[in-house]
Amino acid sequence: QVQLVESGGGLVQNGGSLTLSCAASGRTISNSAMGWFRQAPGKEREFVAAISWSGGDTYYAVSVKGRFTISRDNAKNTVYLQMNSLKPEDTAVYYCAAPSRPVMSARVSEYRDWGQGTQVTVSS
Helix, strand or coil: CCEEEEECCEEEECCCCEEEEEEEECCCCCCCCEEEEEECCCCCCEEEEEECCCCCCEEECCCCCCCEEEEEECCCCEEEEEECCCCHHHCEEEEEEEECCCCCCCCHHHEEEECCCEEEEEEC
């Protein structure tokens, strides 16, 4: 099992940027895909982005494609989510997750290990 800790959330204005980090401990994540999800109040948790173990392949939700960039530094056992052109509808708690199988997936059910989340609030 891996422990995941997200950081970098906060309050930002409409159109602003934030970079989230997800630091892993307990085991290496360098041989596994990783994902970012988010959950807004009263809504189900939804997929945001995923990245392959090497970082060579990425996959995004339609709602964030072109604005968000997922990346990783395997030497630091860390995954990042760069968020640009933020909108009020991006407001949510953002979670980092490691899948049960080491492949990219957009399904919540495919992920076994989750961080505690970090709040992102975009003001209008």
